[in-house]
Amino acid sequence: MTHDLTRDVVPGxxxxxxxxxxxxxxxxxxxxxxxxVIVADRVATPPGGDASTLRKALDGLIDSVLARRPDANLVGVGVGCGGPMTWPEGAVSPLNIPGWRGFPLRARLAERFPGMPVRVHNDAICVAAAEHWQGAGQGSDNMLGMVVSTGVGGGLILGGRLIDGGTGNAGHIGHVVVDPDGPACRCGGRGCLEAISRGPGLAAWALEQGWAPGATGARPEGLYVEAAQANGRQLSADAAAGDPIALGALARAGRALGIGIASATHLCDLDVVTIGGGLSQAGPLLFEPLEEALRAHARLDFARRVRVVPAHLGQDAGLIGAAALILLPARYWTGPA
Known part of the structure; x- marks a missing residue:
């Protein structure tokens, strides 16, 4: 079953x-x-910034964007942010931003933009919403959107609607266990998909195996947005140049992803899985071992039909998905208005 989302966009x-x-x-x-996306701007997250520094950086970026379109008729604010967070209240504690712990992000933005809806959700969930609305998941009512980057996150669409779960964390595939004896995860568990397949963890594993970054003479070509992905970018470049350890690292990540996706497909009866984020830029070196593992584990007839495809929207996905929280609330928002 498919659904025409254009008729659900809030008019006017x-x-x-x-x-x-x-x-x-x-x-x-x-x-x-x-x-x-009409206009956009980006800045590096202030390293080691405290709550005030981080907020000033965000406010300055907002000022810059609004100044470029002073005639814009602003009707709402949508936000995707790394987790964890309390949802839908929007107090955020991103693992990779230690300066924000319990920071009332939604409340602060609501103070700045009174009378407008302000909606905050997990950044990976926003990416999934974007790919469902405008990207590789168009035409599917049952999809999982994934981001494989500094972490592994996801968002789940079933019956054409975003599934939030009891605390807004449904679709958190990064913490599905794919190897009970695998490496420790930042969540406190062991063998999570994120622990194996996230870019920094993958690069660390390769270094332990004796990988010498750049020894092949390969140089990455700027396909990654995040500076923190430099090691993962070099790993992919070395794999493309034939480095056996780098190739083994990407195969390891692909196998773990395939196993996790097979489990999610059996549980949720998915049509399609979209994969974005820095590591997805490795292309067939990641997707081929992923497909092999997926087909080895997705053996029931209904699960065999699932397709795994690269995400289409690139660095704009997070912004488009955040906007979808405002523009398509019937599909992507179940919190308070």
Whole structure:
């Protein structure tokens, strides 16, 4: 079953202020009712910044974007932010931003933009919403959108609607256990998909195996947005140049992803899984071992139909998904208005 999302867009809107907050960058943009980014700007997340420094950086970025379109008819604020957070209240404690612990992000933005809806959700969930609305998941009512980068996150669409779960954390596939005897995870568990497949962890594993970054003479070509992905970028470049350890690292990540996706598909009867984030830029070196593991474990007839595809929207996905919280509340928002 498919659904025409265009008829659900809130009519008469000009633009949404969309915010995408991650451990390595802040992004702010204006997104129109058709899901097009009108203008956007990005800055590096202040390293080691305290709550005040981080807020000033975000406010300055918002000021910069609004100054570029002073005629914009702003109708709401949508935010994607790394977790964990309390949802839908929007008090955030991103693992990769230690200066914000219990920071009342939604409340602070609501003070700045009184009378407007301000909605905050997990950044990976916003990416999933974006890919469902405007990207690789269009036409599917049952999909999992994944981000494989400094962490592994996801958002779940079932029956054409975003599934939040009891605390807003449904779709958190990064903490599905794919190897009970695997490496320790930042969540306190062991063998989580994130512990194996996230870029920094993968690079660390390769170094333990004797990988010498850049020894092949390969140089990355700037495909990654986040500076923190430099090691993962070099790992992918070395794998493309034939380095056996780098190739083994990407195969390891792909196998873990395939196993996790097989489990999610059996549980949720998915049509499609989209994968974005820095590591997805490795292409077939990641997706081929992923497919092999997926097909080895997704053996029931209904699970075999699932497709795994690269995400389409790139660095704009977080902004488009954040805007979707405002523009398509019937599909992507179940919290208070």
């Amino acid at each position: 809107l000009d633009s949404v202020l969309a915010v995408d907050i991650g451990g390595t960058k802040f992004a702010v943009g204006l997104v129109d009712a058709q899901g097009q």
